Amino acid sequence: MKLGYGNLEASRLVGINPRTGREWRNGRPEGRKKRPVAPARNVRVPQGAARFLGEDDRIHIADRIREGAAIRTIAAELGRSPSTISREIKRNRTMLPSGSSYYRPHAAHRRAEARRPRPKVGKIGQNPELRDFIQDHLALRWSPEQICHALRRRFPDRPEMHVVHETIYQALYVQGRGELRRELVKALRTGRAMRRSHAHSYKRQGRPIKNMLMISDRPAEAADRAVPGHWEGDLIIGKDHKSAIGTLVERTTRYLMLLHLPTEHTAASTRDALINAVRGLPSHLVRSLTWDQGSEMAAHHSFTLATNIPVYFCNPASPWQRGSNENTNGLLRQYFPKGSDLSRHTRERLDTVAAELNSRPRKTLGWETPAERLSRLLAA
Structure with a gap:
C-alpha cells in the first residue's frame, strides 16, 4: 500500500483476503473466538552498529543506568563515544510533569525511529x-x-x-x-541554475605599453594594504567591444568608483575619465593606481603628470595581482551582464550601483561596509 495500491489490490497481490489485509494493518481487537492481534509494524533493516544505536543498545543503556554505571563505562561496553551515549539519554529521555526524567529504552527507540526519516523541512x-x-x-x-x-x-x-x-x-x-x-x-553572483565547480581561468596575452612601471616596483605599503590610497583599476567591456565602464577599487577599504565611458574607451578617453574621478579625492587617499596591460592605459604617463599619481602594471595573465578589482568586477556583472550594451547606462545609474555595492558588508572588512571604512578615514 505504500507503493500506492489500495487495500483490495494489495491483498490480491499478496494472496490474502482483504479483511485479513485490514487486520494486518490495523490490528484486531479482542473477541470471543479470535485472539487480539497488534498492528503490523514496518521492520527496519539495520544499517550497522557503527552508525545508529539499535533497540538492544538502548535496553543495555537503560539497564546500566539503573545499576548506576557511568556514561563512559556504558560507552566502552557498547564500543561507542561517550558523547553518543550522553546525547542519546538527553535527546530520547521521558520527561515527567515534576521536571525529572528517566530513560525508557523502547520509547526512546520509537522516538529515534520517528525522527530519522528524510527528507525533512529545513x-x-x-x-x-x-x-x-x-x-x-x-x-x-x-x-x-x-x-x-x-x-x-x-x-x-x-x-x-x-x-x-x-x-x-x-x-x-x-x-x-x-x-x-x-x-x-x-x-547570485554567478547566476547559474545549477552548481558547478570552478573552471580554469583563461589566459590573456599582454599588450606592450611604453615606459611601464611594473607591480614589482610598487611600494610595500601598497602590497600589505596597511596604508589607504592605493587603487586597482580595469574596464568592463560591453557588446562588440564598443562600450565600457571603468572600475576603480581602493585596496584598503574596497571602496568602488565607476567611470562613465559610453561611446569609446580609448587611451585618451580613459585618461580623462580617470583624472575626473580622482580629482575630488584628498591627496592622501590617492597614492597609486595598479592596472593590467590593456591598451586603454597607453596614456598613463600623461595621467601621472596631471595628477602626480604613479601607475603600476601587472604581469601578463596575472589577474590575482589585482584581486580586489577582479572580485568587484565579478559583482558588477550582476548589474552589467556580459554581451550587453553598456552605453545605455547613465551616470546616475552607475552612481546608484556603486552606492549599493559600497553599502554591502564585506567579510574581509570584518563585515563592515566600504562606505563605513572610507568615511572613517575621511573623518580622521
Missing part, C-alpha cells in the same frame, strides 16, 4: 521571518555569506534566525525543498 522553510529576510537580501544581490553574518548581527539573541551560507545555497539549489524562490538564483 530551518528556512520552518521560519517565515527567516525566509523573508533571506529572500529580501538575495533580491538586493547580497551573497549568502553576507546574509548569514547580517542575521547574526541583527538577531544576536535569536538562534532560530541564524544559518550558515551553505544552508541558503542548498535551499536554492537542492530540488524538492522549495524553501526559497527558485528565480533568486539569478541574483
Whole structure:
C-alpha cells in the first residue's frame, strides 16, 4: 500500500483476503473466538552498529543506568563515544510533569525511529521571518555569506534566525525543498541554475605599453594594504567591444568608483575619465593606481603628470595581482551582464550601483561596509 495500491489490490497481490489485509494493518481487537492481534509494524533493516544505536543498545543503556554505571563505562561496553551515549539519554529521555526524567529504552527507540526519516523541512522553510529576510537580501544581490553574518548581527539573541551560507545555497539549489524562490538564483553572483565547480581561468596575452612601471616596483605599503590610497583599476567591456565602464577599487577599504565611458574607451578617453574621478579625492587617499596591460592605459604617463599619481602594471595573465578589482568586477556583472550594451547606462545609474555595492558588508572588512571604512578615514 505504500507503493500506492489500495487495500483490495494489495491483498490480491499478496494472496490474502482483504479483511485479513485490514487486520494486518490495523490490528484486531479482542473477541470471543479470535485472539487480539497488534498492528503490523514496518521492520527496519539495520544499517550497522557503527552508525545508529539499535533497540538492544538502548535496553543495555537503560539497564546500566539503573545499576548506576557511568556514561563512559556504558560507552566502552557498547564500543561507542561517550558523547553518543550522553546525547542519546538527553535527546530520547521521558520527561515527567515534576521536571525529572528517566530513560525508557523502547520509547526512546520509537522516538529515534520517528525522527530519522528524510527528507525533512529545513530551518528556512520552518521560519517565515527567516525566509523573508533571506529572500529580501538575495533580491538586493547580497551573497549568502553576507546574509548569514547580517542575521547574526541583527538577531544576536535569536538562534532560530541564524544559518550558515551553505544552508541558503542548498535551499536554492537542492530540488524538492522549495524553501526559497527558485528565480533568486539569478541574483547570485554567478547566476547559474545549477552548481558547478570552478573552471580554469583563461589566459590573456599582454599588450606592450611604453615606459611601464611594473607591480614589482610598487611600494610595500601598497602590497600589505596597511596604508589607504592605493587603487586597482580595469574596464568592463560591453557588446562588440564598443562600450565600457571603468572600475576603480581602493585596496584598503574596497571602496568602488565607476567611470562613465559610453561611446569609446580609448587611451585618451580613459585618461580623462580617470583624472575626473580622482580629482575630488584628498591627496592622501590617492597614492597609486595598479592596472593590467590593456591598451586603454597607453596614456598613463600623461595621467601621472596631471595628477602626480604613479601607475603600476601587472604581469601578463596575472589577474590575482589585482584581486580586489577582479572580485568587484565579478559583482558588477550582476548589474552589467556580459554581451550587453553598456552605453545605455547613465551616470546616475552607475552612481546608484556603486552606492549599493559600497553599502554591502564585506567579510574581509570584518563585515563592515566600504562606505563605513572610507568615511572613517575621511573623518580622521
